[in-house]
Amino acid sequence: xKVFKKLxxxxxxxxxxxxxxxxxxxxxxxELKEFIKEICNRGVDAILVGGSLIIDxxxxxxxxxxxxxxTVPIIIFPGSxxxxxxxxDAILYISLISGRNPNYLFGDHVIxxxxxxxxxxEPISTGYMLFESGGTTTAEFISNTKPLPxxxxxxxxxxxxxxxxxxxxxxxxxAGSGADHSVPTKIVKAxxxxxxxxxxxxxxxxxxDDARSKVEAGTTFVxxxxxxxxxxxxxxxDEFIRAIHFKEFS
Ligand code: 1GP
Numbered sequence: 001x002k003v004f005k006k007l008x009x010x011x012x013x014x015x016x017x018x019x020x021x022x023x024x025x026x027x028x029x030x031e032l033k034e035f036i037k038e039i040c041n042r043g044v045d046a047i048l049v050g051g052s053l054i055i056d057x058x059x060x061x062x063x064x065x066x067x068x069x070x071t072v073p074i075i076i077f078p079g080s081x082x083x084x085x086x087x088x089d090a091i092l093y094i095s096l097i098s099g100r101n102p103n104y105l106f107g108d109h110v111i112x113x114x115x116x117x118x119x120x121x122e123p124i125s126t127g128y129m130l131f132e133s134g135g136t137t138t139a140e141f142i143s144n145t146k147p148l149p150x151x152x153x154x155x156x157x158x159x160x161x162x163x164x165x166x167x168x169x170x171x172x173x174x175a176g177s178g179a180d181h182s183v184p185t186k187i188v189k190a191x192x193x194x195x196x197x198x199x200x201x202x203x204x205x206x207x208x209d210d211a212r213s214k215v216e217a218g219t220t221f222v223x224x225x226x227x228x229x230x231x232x233x234x235x236x237x238d239e240f241i242r243a244i245h246f247k248e249f250s
Contacts, residue, residue, distance in 0.1 A: 002122055003046075003073045003075070003089050003090040003122050003124070004090060004122065004124045004169055004170070006073075007045055007046055007073065007221070008198050008220060010045055011045070011198070011220045011221055012220075013247065014045075014244070014245035014246075014247050014248050015215055015244065015245055015246040015247035015248070015250075016211075016214075016215035016219065016220065016221065016222055016244040016245065016246070017045040017046070017220060017221040017222070017244070018043070018044050018045050018211075018221070018222055018224075018240060018241060018244040018245065019044070019045060019046045019047065019048050019075070019200070019202075019221055019222070019223045019224075020039055020044050020047055020048070020223070020224060020225070020228065021047075021048040021049075021050075021077060021177070021202070021223055021224070021225035022036075022047060022048065022049045022062065022066055022225075023050075023051040023054075023057070023177070023225060024049065024050075024051060024054050024057030024058060024059050024062035024063075025051060025054055025055055025056055025057040026057070026229050027062075027229075028057075028062075029065065032062065032065050032066065032069075033065055033068065033069040034069075035228075036065075036066050036069035036070050037069050038234075038237075039228075039237060040069070040070055040071045040072050042237050042238060042241060043241045043245065044072060044237075044241070045072060045073075045221075046072050046073045046074070046075055047066055047070055047072060047073070047074050047075070048075050048076075048077040048092070048223060049062060049063050049066055049074060049075070049076055049077065049083075049088070050076055050077035050078050050079050050083050051077075051079045051083075051138075051177070052079040052137075052138040052139045052142045052143075052177070053079060053138050053142055054079065054083075059082065059083050059085075060085060063076070063085045063087055063088060064085075064087055067087045067088070073089040073090060074087075074088045074089050074090075075088060075089065075090045075091065075092060075124070076088045076090070076091040076092065076121070077092050077094075078091060078092065078094065078112075079139075079142070080108075081108050081111055081112055084112065084115055084116065084119065085119070085121075086118075086119035086120060086121065088121050089121065089122065090121055090122035090123070090124050091116060091121050091122070091123055091124065092124050092126040092128075092172070093109065093112075093116070093123035093124055093125050093126060094126045094128045094172070095109070095125075095126070095127055095128060095163075095168070096128050096130065096143055096145060097127040097128060097129060097159055097162070097163055097171075098128070098129040098130045098131070098145065098146075098147060098148045098159060099130065099143055099144075099145025099146065100145065101143055101144055101145050104143055104145070124169050124170060125167065125168040125169045125170075126168060126169065126170050126171070126172050126200075127159070127160065127162075127163025127164075127166075127168045127170070127171040127172070128171075128172045128174060129148055129156060129159055129160065129171060129172065129173055129174060130143070130145065130147040130148065130174050130175075130176065131147050131148050131149075131150055131156070131173065131174065131175050131183050131187065131203075132147045132148065132149055132150050133147070133150075133175035133176050133179035133180055133181050133182070133183070133203060133204055134179065134180030134181045135179070135180055137175070137176025137177065137178070137179055137203070138176065138177065138178075139174065139176045139177070140176060147176075150183070150184050150187060153186060153187050153190035153191070154190075156173075156187050156190065156191050157190050157191055157194040157195075159171075160191045160194065160195045160199075161194060161195055163195075163197070164195045164196060164197045168197065169197060169198070170197055170198045170199065170200055170220075171191065171195065171197065171199055171200070172199075172200040172201075172202065173187065173188060173191060173199060173200065173201045173202075173219070174202055174203045175202070175203030175204040176203045176204070177202075177203060177225050177226060178203075178204070178225075178226050179203045179204030180204060181204055182201070182203060182204040182205045182206075182210055182214070183201055183203065183204075183214075185213045185214060185216075185217045186217075188201050188214050188217040188218060188219050189217035189218055191218075192217060192218025192219055192220075193218055198220035198221065199218065199219045199220050199221070200219065200220065200221040200222075200223060201214045201219040201221070201222055201223070202222065202223030202224070202225070203223075205222060205223070205224050205227065206224075206226075206227045207227075207236075208236060208239035208240050208242070208243035209243065211224070211240055211243045211244050212243035212244065212246065215243070215244055215246065222240075222244050224240060
């Protein structure tokens with residue numbers, strides 16, 4: 001069975017699926033390996049690797065390290081065409097549908113498609129929707145697009161439905177990495193109940209309660225990144241898992 005289908009089934013069984021995002025700038029070498037082993041042992045469902053802007057990190061070597069240490073699927077979350085690797089299991093094949101930048105709607109995709117085919121990794125067609133979140137996020141700045149308003153759920157719903165009608169596998173509701181505020185739960189609920197394809201929600205999720213509210217609102221997957229970078233927060237991982245896999249723990 002294909003990676004995304006499998007993950008969707010797991011999420012349905014557990015209540016929700018939990019993805020942890022690894023930004024190659026943040027963790028290096030041994031520390032990264034240990035972190036990956038630990039989060040896999042604790043029950044994360046998949047690992048995303050990538051970033052809108054990588055400054056000091058090395059995407060390829062980070063991905064290879066993650067691959068060596070991981071027991072769960074590795075999905076590339078590409079910030080650019082440089083972030084491709086045959087060592088991943090799948091890639092979020094992202095169209096930035098909240099924006100109108102042609103390169104991110106159907107431009108880089110043309111260049112990446114033959115490479116992805118050659119690499120033999122699974123493309124997960126993703127309608128990526130960036131939302132206002134209290135400040136300018138890297139994703140917003142780099143993509144030069146305007147985020148969706150958070151006080152107009154109907155705009156988000158129409159975008160998500162268009163993604164479904166265009167045959168995409170999923171929509172990703174994104175507040176931006178390190179966002180002040182996560183995508184409002186009412187938006188997650190409005191979109192999730194309006195479409196039939198799985199929803200991924202990420203950006204600015206800092207507490208297990210917030211993660212749980214997104215799952216209750218209907219998201220299929222929750223993504224966290226920054227929150228676990230602070231070693232003091234590491235133990236939160238178990239709480240995130242309990243909050244997201246709530247069916248297993250109820
Ligand atoms: C960004 O959803 C991810 O796409 C993770 O965001 O680092 O804010 O958790 P955070």
